[in-house]
Amino acid sequence: MGMTMTEQILARHAGRFHVSPGDNIWVDVDILMTHDVCGPGTIQIFHKQFGKDARVWDREKVVVIPDHYIFTRDLHAHRNVDLLRQFVAEQQLPYFYDVGTPRYKGVCHIALPEEGHTRPGEVLFGTDSHTCTAGAFGEFATGIGNTDAALVLGIGKLWVKVPETMRFIFEGPLPPYLMAKDLILHIIGDIGVDGATYRAMEFAGDGVMSLSIEERMTLCNMVIEAGGKNGVIAPDAVTEAFVKSKTPKPYEIVVNGQGARFHSVRVYKTREIEPTVAKPHSPDNRDTAFRCRDISLDRAYIGSCTGGKITDFRAAARILKGKQVKVDTFVVPATTEVAKALATERLDGESLQQIFENAGAVIAQGASCAACLGGPSDTFGRLNKSEVCISTTNRNFPGRMGSKSAQVYLASPYTVAASAVTGKITDPRQFLA
Amino acid sequence: MKDRVRGLAYVLGHNIDTDQIIPAKHLVYSLADPEERKLYGVHALSGVPDHVAGLPRGYVRFVPEGQHVSPFRIIIAGKNFGCGSSREHAPAALQIAGIEAVVAESYARIFYRNAVNGGFLVPFETKEPVWEQIKTGDELEIDLPNLTLHSLTTGLVYPLQSLGDVLEIVKAGDVFAYARQSGLFQ
Numbered sequence: 293m294g295m296t297m298t299e300q301i302l303a304r305h306a307g308r309f310h311v312s313p314g315d316n317i318w319v320d321v322d323i324l325m326t327h328d329v330c331g332p333g334t335i336q337i338f339h340k341q342f343g344k345d346a347r348v349w350d351r352e353k354v355v356v357i358p359d360h361y362i363f364t365r366d367l368h369a370h371r372n373v374d375l376l377r378q379f380v381a382e383q384q385l386p387y388f389y390d391v392g393t394p395r396y397k398g399v400c401h402i403a404l405p406e407e408g409h410t411r412p413g414e415v416l417f418g419t420d421s422h423t424c425t426a427g428a429f430g431e432f433a434t435g436i437g438n439t440d441a442a443l444v445l446g447i448g449k450l451w452v453k454v455p456e457t458m459r460f461i462f463e464g465p466l467p468p469y470l471m472a473k474d475l476i477l478h479i480i481g482d483i484g485v486d487g488a489t490y491r492a493m494e495f496a497g498d499g500v501m502s503l504s505i506e507e508r509m510t511l512c513n514m515v516i517e518a519g520g521k522n523g524v525i526a527p528d529a530v531t532e533a534f535v536k537s538k539t540p541k542p543y544e545i546v547v548n549g550q551g552a553r554f555h556s557v558r559v560y561k562t563r564e565i566e567p568t569v570a571k572p573h574s575p576d577n578r579d580t581a582f583r584c585r586d587i588s589l590d591r592a593y594i595g596s597c598t599g600g601k602i603t604d605f606r607a608a609a610r611i612l613k614g615k616q617v618k619v620d621t622f623v624v625p626a627t628t629e630v631a632k633a634l635a636t637e638r639l640d641g642e643s644l645q646q647i648f649e650n651a652g653a654v655i656a657q658g659a660s661c662a663a664c665l666g667g668p669s670d671t672f673g674r675l676n677k678s679e680v681c682i683s684t685t686n687r688n689f690p691g692r693m694g695s696k697s698a699q700v701y702l703a704s705p706y707t708v709a710a711s712a713v714t715g716k717i718t719d720p721r722q723f724l725a
Numbered sequence: 726m727k728d729r730v731r732g733l734a735y736v737l738g739h740n741i742d743t744d745q746i747i748p749a750k751h752l753v754y755s756l757a758d759p760e761e762r763k764l765y766g767v768h769a770l771s772g773v774p775d776h777v778a779g780l781p782r783g784y785v786r787f788v789p790e791g792q793h794v795s796p797f798r799i800i801i802a803g804k805n806f807g808c809g810s811s812r813e814h815a816p817a818a819l820q821i822a823g824i825e826a827v828v829a830e831s832y833a834r835i836f837y838r839n840a841v842n843g844g845f846l847v848p849f850e851t852k853e854p855v856w857e858q859i860k861t862g863d864e865l866e867i868d869l870p871n872l873t874l875h876s877l878t879t880g881l882v883y884p885l886q887s888l889g890d891v892l893e894i895v896k897a898g899d900v901f902a903y904a905r906q907s908g909l910f911q
Contacts, residue, residue, distance in 0.1 A: 439839065440838065519834065687742070
């Protein structure tokens, strides 16, 4: 019987002809990624369990990307980066994007594909819940904790329970005011924050395949917000063109087999979806931007692995061009590459950076996760009072962006930009022709 | 884990995410340093809004001011406990604060995995919304071999779901002990 993409990838990495949902198997790992918040704990466990002179199983398969608490005066945060540096030097790891060097990148989930570490058919684990973002490249990618990551560092394998796959099909191209963020918020509103627990979420249909690689990443990024184990999109010419431009390493295209069985299939007509928001305090507290139009805001935030890619800034710039924001608006490019593009890409003669500056938005000096998860108290964009914020980020549980009395609305870059201009939650159709 | 865990209950509702369990700004302390790691206990569950901290009434501090160990030993919760981040600091913070077991209707999978693989606490599940029947401060006893949760305060006994696939890891202590026992490495 045919297997789903996820089942096939896991079977191959476990050396088996066939696996079924529910099977517990040990899989070989292609990439293990860690960052400054979870790396130190992982390293400590690795040395405790394998010995102080232990060496990682394969230096080519470990990627270290500091990104969480970078632009802060917090000394403990600096210490975390130093611990990463020590480990990298000791293990002679080639893939380390160190702070304060030309190699520094920023947000790990955006840096991974930029640096050619995401490839179809592979197994990628990261010490961060949004590792599922890489499923957009047709691989199995999911987040793990320090103990699991330390085990992988030592033996290059991890035990995994094979998940069932839920299919989400979008029919029809996206109308010009919709983005992938609207689609995933729509799904999470339907199934709830535990609606995909232990399951793979596959996105398919011509609507999904019409998306750019970055928009596909946005879809897979928020799989964790529905409790999903991994997200996956079948690789196609778009995927291959991107991957080939970033890495010469070979990869394997895996698609659903004939007769593959799914847990469930949901079909959406893309044109029936409206600009969507997730209201406080849960990513599944869904409503439309239009119905929330009376809600006044104190802040708008455009950034993170979910909404800080160049595609997201192009969208925001389309709306902010020639306008002024009414609320404090924070712009945080996910990586140094995105930051460069903000300065060089132009929209009708103006660079995206100029558009944001002229609109009155503040742009972060450095690329990082910044206030998506609050962070140390001096973090750029952090909510330190009971403010109401609309954001392109991924979670809005109490205290997520700082103060536990703050309120966070999640939305697409179009919706966040439109709302920044009016000072209230605004359907972007008001500004898009 | 021991065969029996006895202690006071701390009750929470649904979707207690990792930012509520240990707010992100605290993820900078060393888990390896015996003194510094206590800070995780000091701030455990400090992200839970006051009015729902310690149901049914709320406004119950999980850890007394200035201390790192809680008087509560067992957390009782609703659905999707531990959702959000993959940070292992979450089950670790609860363990450092003295929690030995959580009894919830369901868990987010990364938290569940981390709790088991790291040997921080035992995550039990119940079919019924037991959190609606137990009050913060009730005295409870968990019997692992018999899979029961006994309220010494009310006399009621609730069945716990089998630990299934993870029982072997729980018995071994953590995933490293389990992997060594299974011969995966020395």
